[in-house]
Amino acid sequence: MAGKISEQTKELILPILDQLDIELVDLEYVKEGKNWFLRVFIDSPKGVDLDMCTAVSERLSEALDEDDPIKEAYFLEVSSAGAERPLKTNEDLKKAVQKQVHITTYEPIEGNKQFEGKLIHADEHAVTLAIKNKTRVEEITLPVEKIASARLAIIF
Structure with a gap:
């Protein structure tokens, strides 16, 4: 289930990030304790700041509400991949x-x-x-x- 949600979310977020010239570094949908988290890690040639994370979060939240691929309650977190970002591909x-x-x-x-x-x-x-x-x-x-x-x- 988590893999399917990650793929559906990736399809929603890539066009948003392309418009903003932002790279998707990683995306995960995980359960921690009783709560589900959708975490989106981004990067940009200009760097990532709070305003950028907020803009991505707001646009993605709207797209997720409209498409509704996740039925249970979850927390959406958008953040920088960090200085020691993973190299996955x-x-x-x-x-x-x-x-x-x-x-x-x-x-x-x-x-x-x-x-x-x-x-x-x-x-x-x-x-x-x-x-x-x-x-x-x-x-x-x-x-x-x-x-x-x-x-x-x-x-x-």
């Missing part, structure tokens, strides 16, 4: 080239399941990271099908 990975990323794999590769470094290449088959190892930089290539999760990383 190949397109997300390609856009993150030259940025710092954190990648977790399903199984160990060269003895590790977690990798953090500069993403230097991404395509449909693999990603290549430049990882600092003490005083030198090493490159490692990870097959896309082995990636469990990926996100942008903040380096302090």
Whole structure:
């Protein structure tokens, strides 16, 4: 049920976001305790502020009321994807080239399941990271099908 609602909501929100030049990063419909939450995570080349979240929330709320794909009561939350936003698709990975990323794999590769470094290449088959190892930089290539999760990383 949650997957179907997510897909219906995605169909409603994409035209709204296109008009506002905003990217849909993620969308989830989840139950926490007794309550259902529809969470929409957005990003924009200009950044995301409260006014932008409010505008998306208002327009999406109207579209959801009109189309009514969700029968039970729920809370709508629209927010920025954040500085450590998830990278869920190949397109997300390609856009993150030259940025710092954190990648977790399903199984160990060269003895590790977690990798953090500069993403230097991404395509449909693999990603290549430049990882600092003490005083030198090493490159490692990870097959896309082995990636469990990926996100942008903040380096302090």
